[in-house]
Amino acid sequence: DAGVIQSPRHEVTEMGQEVTLRCKPISGHDYLFWYRQTMMRGLELLIYFNNNVPIDDSGMPEDRFSAKMPNASFSTLKIQPSEPRDSAVYFCASSPLRGVVVHEQYFGPGTRLTVT
């Protein structure tokens, strides 16, 4: 398997623009997590899904952020409008329901977002 795929790897945009980050989880994984990494706050959960249904979105900072998982092989994280403080690395991770180590999370390479 190719692992968790994220696109784009880098995104530079201007304040006020809409940004969409994409994630393709590992095939067969039931859980998908979106994390954000900043210098100040480290790695934090934004939202996670189980079988395409959002389970906990309490980490989504505000209404400018939204996430969807229309099917088992695709998820998006959208920021509209974007602000400079959204600059961060955004990770997607997926996890199987069962496995050698139950619920081990596999991370994608991350998307580095810069909002100017």
Add this chain to the structure above:
Amino acid sequence: AQTVTQSQPEMSVQEAETVTLSCTYDTSESDYYLFWYKQPPSRQMILVIRQEAYKQQNATENRFSVNFQKAAKSFSLKISDSQLGDAAMYFCAYRPISGNTPLVFGKGTRLSVIA
């Protein structure tokens, strides 16, 4: 709420020497997993080692081992025979065993390896 604390923002070690990275956590759960992740400059999060809290034996993976002290809620990572490729950010993470919940991360320790 569960918290994970890494008190060493930066550490350095001479090549071939041993270094220990510290991690403490707070939880009211009795069963949980603890992890150490490595993040090299490529940004990829790489699982280094995991520990199940119900296991008394400390986990080891080649040159990496942990010192898990459940009563003290301490989970340190020891890297033996350090190599240049070990230079990275290291994150300690926690997750309860029950259910498939998100990881809670510490702020990380940046490890430099000196040739």
